[in-house]
Each structure stands twice: as structure tokens, then as C-alpha cells.
Amino acid sequence: MHTELQTLLVDPPCVNNMPLLKQQQQQLPLDLPVIHNLPIQQVIEEKIESVSILKWESDQENAFFVADIGEVYRQHLRWKSLLPRIEPFFAIKSNPDPMVVRLLAAIGIGFDCASKSEIQQVLSLGVEPERIIYANPCKQASFIRYASQHNVAKMTFDNAEELHKIKMLYPNAELVLRILTDDSKSLCQLGLKFGAPLEEVPSLLQTAKDLDLNVIGISFHVGSGCLDENAFADAVVRARWAFDQGEKLGFKFDLLDVGGGFPGADVQDGITFEKVAAILGPAVDTMFPSNVRVIAEPGRYYVASAFTACTHVIGRRTVKAENQTQYMYYVNDGMYGSFNCILFDHQVVYPTVLTQGGKKYYEKKQDNDETFTSSIWGPTCDSIDCLAKEAKLPVLDDGDWIKWDNMGAYTICAASQFNGFRQSEIIYTNTFQ
Numbered sequence: 001m002h003t004e005l006q007t008l009l010v011d012p013p014c015v016n017n018m019p020l021l022k023q024q025q026q027q028l029p030l031d032l033p034v035i036h037n038l039p040i041q042q043v044i045e046e047k048i049e050s051v052s053i054l055k056w057e058s059d060q061e062n063a064f065f066v067a068d069i070g071e072v073y074r075q076h077l078r079w080k081s082l083l084p085r086i087e088p089f090f091a092i093k094s095n096p097d098p099m100v101v102r103l104l105a106a107i108g109i110g111f112d113c114a115s116k117s118e119i120q121q122v123l124s125l126g127v128e129p130e131r132i133i134y135a136n137p138c139k140q141a142s143f144i145r146y147a148s149q150h151n152v153a154k155m156t157f158d159n160a161e162e163l164h165k166i167k168m169l170y171p172n173a174e175l176v177l178r179i180l181t182d183d184s185k186s187l188c189q190l191g192l193k194f195g196a197p198l199e200e201v202p203s204l205l206q207t208a209k210d211l212d213l214n215v216i217g218i219s220f221h222v223g224s225g226c227l228d229e230n231a232f233a234d235a236v237v238r239a240r241w242a243f244d245q246g247e248k249l250g251f252k253f254d255l256l257d258v259g260g261g262f263p264g265a266d267v268q269d270g271i272t273f274e275k276v277a278a279i280l281g282p283a284v285d286t287m288f289p290s291n292v293r294v295i296a297e298p299g300r301y302y303v304a305s306a307f308t309a310c311t312h313v314i315g316r317r318t319v320k321a322e323n324q325t326q327y328m329y330y331v332n333d334g335m336y337g338s339f340n341c342i343l344f345d346h347q348v349v350y351p352t353v354l355t356q357g358g359k360k361y362y363e364k365k366q367d368n369d370e371t372f373t374s375s376i377w378g379p380t381c382d383s384i385d386c387l388a389k390e391a392k393l394p395v396l397d398d399g400d401w402i403k404w405d406n407m408g409a410y411t412i413c414a415a416s417q418f419n420g421f422r423q424s425e426i427i428y429t430n431t432f433q
């Protein structure tokens with residue numbers, strides 16, 4: 001099995017029955033990774049079984065990810081069927097993984113870029129500049145110049161100073177005014193930093209008019225990890241009001257950008273994508289005529305459920321607490337690596353045992369095993385580096401493996417190399433049939 005996996009990893013990429021990805025595959029450079037056509041669990045098992053303590057291969061037990069490109073594609077199909085009018089512009093900041101971005105470029109969606117290097121990454125794949133929105137309301141001057149040189153015209157703003165800067169650097173830009181919405185029900189409240197309050201909208205638009213700038217529409221962001229679908233409808237009402245202010249000043253707005261904040265496929269309770277679509281779709285249709293183009297900037301939605309992390313138990317400490325035995329486990333990716341989402345994105349992550357005492361746990365019944373209160377820690381020397389404080393787990397040994405689902409959004413992209421730990425390897429598969 002080990003050899004088979006090795007062979008797959010060094011062979012030229014093999015791609016599946018996803019027609020658009022197939023077409024694009026023909027242009028792929030040879031150094032791109034293989035995409036397997038195996039279930040995620042099988043990829044994980046083969047990888048784990050390829051690790052042998054007898055071989056002492058360098059770094060063989062490093063933590064790794066399995067990325068399911070097919071899950072990203074399934075999320076795209078779900079979007080098209082539930083929000084057909086709204087064009088997704090993938091927020092690349094959530095996961096700039098080259099294979100994810102390649103797939104989304106190939107299927108023709110747009111991109112929300114926050115910086116020059118994100119714009120460069122997308123342009124380098126042959127994406128037309130019209131398919132990009134530079135959705136960062138405060139931009140570095142030289143990045144605006146770069147956008148101008150590459151005809152990336154759509155960009156957001158939320159303050160008068162930015163308008164003066166854009167007038168100087170890119171007077172023909174197509175500007176989108178980002179308004180403030182109620183993001184109090186979101187895990188990451190972006191309104192603390194960006195978004196013009198409604199009372200400032202008329203004066204900002206007047207400034208744009210005085211500077212002879214081209215404002216083409218309105219955008220908002222209800223906050224990332226939004227927990228209330230009604231926030232989207234409320235924001236659409238605000239956007240309608242802002243549109244009307246623009247029309248009063250003689251602007252002809254024809255773009256509404258409903259931002260990000262959409263839940264990933266992992267979210268089953270509370271706010272689901274279905275619930276958001278059932279509110280947002282009709283709200284947009286009721287308040288905006290069909291000549292208004294409607295786009296969105298989903299990030300988490302596309303990638304959260306597509307990435308699974310697997311970590312290796314590199315240490316165990318037995319703790320006696322109130323006559324109870326508890327365990328502390330140390331694994332080889334953590335809060336300063338891919339699990340930074342716990343700190344920055346307010347995520348709660350859940351461990352699943354893959355092997356126990358070197359035996360395949362996934363082939364055993366888990367119900368009968370005695371479990372102990374356990375905490376799981378990352379590999380650095382810092383005590384903030386804790387992934388789970390009170391998990392109930394069977395006794396694990398050094399060398400066992402733990403899996404973490406839904407690790408695709410705001411994880412790898414913000415991982416540091418603190419304490420000298422490298423970013424986890426990514427193995428690609430495609431489960432789309």
C-alpha cells in the first residue's frame with residue numbers, strides 16, 4: 001500500500017470526471033500534485049499505513065491534510081442551484097490553496113482579492129481582470145497602481161481619504177461603496193474595522209461625485225461566521241437605501257455585492273446555507289431589479305468542509321487529578337500552525353481518533369472503549385497552544401493519529417512557522433462522482 005501511494009504521489013496528475021477540471025488539467029505544469037480519486041478515509045489510511053517506525057524516514061510522521069477538491073466543486077453546484085442570481089467571487093484569503101484556486105478559476109467564477117499578491121495569483125491563472133474585485137476598503141498605494149496597470153477596476157472603499165488616493169492613482173476605477181451592517185451575530189465582526197455607517201453614505205457619494213469618480217454600486221459584509229440568516233436580509237434593505245442615495249446624486253448603480261459570511265457545509269444546526277439562500281435570494285429579487293448585477297464574496301462556504309487535518313501524537317503525559325487519571329496529548333500541528341483558526345476565527349475543533357496503540361481505531365467499535373478526560377496540545381513550547389481542553393478519548397500512545405474535520409477555512413493560510421514547525425503537507429483527492 002505504501003508503495004502504491006508513493007507511486008501515486010510521484011506520477012503525473014490524474015484527474016477525474018470533472019469536465020472543467022479535466023480541460024484545465026491539460027495545461028497543468030508537471031510539478032503539480034496528483035489528485036487521487038479515492039474516498040478521504042482511504043487516502044488517510046494509506047498515508048498513515050505508509051508511516052513505519054522501522055524505516056525512520058525523515059519527517060514521515062508529519063501532520064498532513066487531505067483536501068477534497070470534489071467537495072469544493074459540490075459546494076459550487078449547491079450555490080448555483082440555491083442562489084442562481086448571485087455570482088460568487090471566491091474570497092481567496094480564506095484558503096489560497098493552488099489546487100482550489102485552479103479549480104475555481106477553471107469553472108469560471110470570480111475572485112475577491114485583498115492584496116496585490118492575491119491579485120497576482122489569480123491573474124497568473126489566466127483569470128480576466130473583470131472577474132476580480134479588489135475588496136479591501138483601505139489599499140496600499142502601490143497596490144492600487146498595480147490594479148490599475150492590470151485593469152482590475154472593481155474595488156471597494158468606505159472613506160473619503162481612500163477616494164482621494166484612488167483619484168490620484170486609478171481615476172477610472174469602478175468603485176463599490178462598502179456600507180456597515182449589523183454584524184453583532186457573527187463570530188468575526190468585520191464592522192469594527194470596515195464599512196461606512198449609513199449616515200455617512202450621502203456625503204461619501206457626494207465626495208466621489210465632486211472628484212468625478214465612477215461609483216458603480218454598494219457592498220456589505222455581515223461578518224464572517226454569521227449565525228443569523230436575517231442579517232443578510234437586513235443588510236440588503238440597507239444596501240437598497242444606499243442605492244437610492246446614489247441615484248439621487250445621479251449615479252447609475254448596477255452592482256450589488258452581498259459579501260461573505262455564508263456557512264460551510266459542515267454547519268448542520270442553526271444557520272445553514274439553505275436558510276441563508278431562502279432569505280437572501282428573495283430579498284435581493286424583491287429589492288433589486290434584474291438589471292442590477294449581484295455578486296457575493298464567499299470564502300468559508302467553499303472550503304471549510306473540503307480539508308481534513310491529521311495529526312500525529314508525539315507525546316503523552318499522564319496526570320492524576322482528584323483520583324482520576326487524565327491525559328495530556330501533544331500533536332504535531334497546533335495553534336501557531338493550521339489550528340490558528342481557534343484563536344483568529346473563533347473555531348471549535350473536534351478530534352476523532354484514527355489509531356489507538358498503533359491499531360487501526362477506524363476498524364473497531366468505539367463505543368466499548370473506556371474514555372478519559374484528555375487535553376490536546378500543539379507542538380510548540382507555548383501554553384496557549386491548546387487544541388482541545390476536555391476531550392473524552394481512549395488511551396492513546398505516542399505514534400497514534402488524530403483526525404480533525406472541517407479544517408479548510410482560515411487555517412493553512414494563516415499558519416506560522418513559530419518554533420520551527422513547517423506547514424503541513426496537503427494530499428489531494430476528488431470524491432466528486
Ligand SMILES: Cc1ncc(COP(=O)(O)O)c(C=O)c1O
Pocket residue numbers: 091094112135136190221223224225259260261262297298299300301
Ligand atoms: C471583504 C471580505 N470579503 C469576504 C470575506 C470572506 O468571508 P467568509 O469567509 O465569511 O465568507 C472576508 C473575510 O474576512 C472579507 O474580509
